[in-house]
Amino acid sequence: MVCLQELKCVVFGKVSCYNLWGSNEIDWVECGASNNTGGIITMWRKNYFKMLRSFNGSNYFVIEGEWKVGVGVQVTIVNVYN
Numbered sequence: 001m002v003c004l005q006e007l008k009c010v011v012f013g014k015v016s017c018y019n020l021w022g023s024n025e026i027d028w029v030e031c032g033a034s035n036n037t038g039g040i041i042t043m044w045r046k047n048y049f050k051m052l053r054s055f056n057g058s059n060y061f062v063i064e065g066e067w068k069v070g071v072g073v074q075v076t077i078v079n080v081y082n
Contacts, residue, residue: 001044003079017043029054029061042079049075 018024021043028043029051042061044051051065060080067073
């Protein structure tokens with residue numbers, strides 16, 4: 001899993017995510033930049049993490065899901081940009 005901030009992109013997009021990760025076996029959530037500042041994205045491998053729900057504000061994402069590696073632990077991931 002990777003959490004990035006300060007993307008400075010309104011929409012990061014599928015092709016950009018695939019190119020950055022080096023594979024199309026990923027999923028992600030993103031909040032685009034506003035006025036060329038900010039922008040956050042959280043990406044993960046689909047076979048390692050399953051997102052159950054998410055919510056966001058203007059500068060954060062909260063993702064709840066199951067870490068599939070091992071015993072399947074429930075986790076909460078927070079990606080904040082300030």
